[in-house]
Amino acid sequence: MAKVFIYPATSLILSDLVARFGHKPLGAALGIRERIQTAGVDSPPLQITPEEPKRGLKYAAVEVPSGVRGRMAIYGPLIEEAEAAVIVTDADLAFGCMGCARTDELILFSLRQSGIPILELTYPSTEEEGVQFVAAIKKFLDGLEKGGEA
């Protein structure tokens, strides 16, 4: 069983797919709701304190906005722990999304730099693409069975 970072980290569907195919998903797995009544689309379930942006200094310099550093304090350790990653770009907001595009850029860069096996997919726009999308994820995850190698 490999530890697989999912992007968008809030995607319940990706989280479920990774778990379903026998691996441990690493992400926030927050439910994106039809109606948004919280501060952000990916509002954390618990209060984050001003200490998190300071911890985030490990991943981003002080001139990087506090919101980015606060998110990196949460996702940075998960990226370090990850043995593989599934990245879905251009996803629909409802599929799962992160509130801050600058954090997205840093997360994706950090994953690509880490040297772990990564599957990068574009969000499907047709049913046929959807089937291929799930098949590609399954194939990638199946390949991770032996010691995390793709």
Next chain:
Amino acid sequence: MSRKVRVAQLSCGPEYSGVQKEIYDAAESVDAEIFFPDIALADVERAVDAFGLDVRSADLKLMIARGKALVEGKVDADGVFIGTCFRCAEAAIVRNELRRYIHENSRLPVVSYSFTERTTSGTLLTRMEALTTIARRRALLAREEQTGITMGVDSGSSTTKAVVMKDNEIVGTGWHPTTEVIKSAESAVADALEMAGLTREDIQAIGTTGYGRFLIGKHFGADLIQEELTVNSKGAVYLAGHQQGSATVIDIGGMDNKAISVIDGIPGTFTMGGICAGASGRFLEMTAKRLGVDITELGPLAMKGMGKNVPMNSYCIVFGTQSLVNALAAGSSREDVAAAACHSVAEQVFEQQLQEIDIKEPVIMVGGTSLIEGLVYAMGQLLQTEIVVPPHSQYIGAVGSALLASGFIEGE
């Protein structure tokens, strides 16, 4: 008990910056409640397309959709707080454009702020209090004439000012450096009363403002304790004789600067310096001290100099002072250095704060620094307009307080 003022929060990043609790606390302390306009996820992209600003961050898209919902009347609010992370360029564009859009298309008071993880509820308090004042006290803020005998006390970070007014005239003033807050206020009040030839018993109502407003308000048994954003706006248009229509009020204070876009004497949008005090009146005090002149002499000195002859454009008060010392060591004249210091402060206020509000004439400068003519000149040059400095401009907060306090005489 009055109902809570409902403040709509449009933001990106406060939760992950760890400051959402500070925003809640600031609102709670002025009996306001923060809420997030309820938006359907499906409406977000549609609203962003209609707004026309193509941003990447989902939370910024959400801000835009919420702003549109407020303007279109789909969501009710008494005021709007717009907050984004300090140093985020994408967020700064959205914050500014959204603030402008709401200001131009609704009557909702808006305050915008860029926060760091170090932002506290205390920093946000005055801004949040101003939003609630505008929502709760519109009738009081509409007052254009002072009646009876009232006193206003402004407990600022550098100086404490007191004014006694009688039948729409200023009859007494007092001014003391702020050392011990209550003692300084007592001294300023004593001077104002002596000048007016009145006693405390003659005063029918008292208003307080400034950083020490709560402490001195309690001490004097004030009828009105109100933050300086709304009070100074009122005082500025009153003294400038421009109570109706649009105006811009600039107050470069001892610790922070205020830039307020005013309509009929009531703030529409406003900013207060918060992250840095490099461009405050304190820098001019330090400049005067280093040049060996009284602060009152700095303005005339600056008018004799050429600021362009001295490089001084640091955002930091320490580096600014270093530029000053270097210039003097290199043989620059005191006049040129004084002019450069004034230009430096005016330029920073122009770049950092005036860009966040809509400048509409007349531009009224108030507060103690408005007496530094070199600073007023530099600001006029930057804005390409003639700056109005009304009489008694240094007493602006005290005058505004005395004016508004007279509303409480009739209330008895």
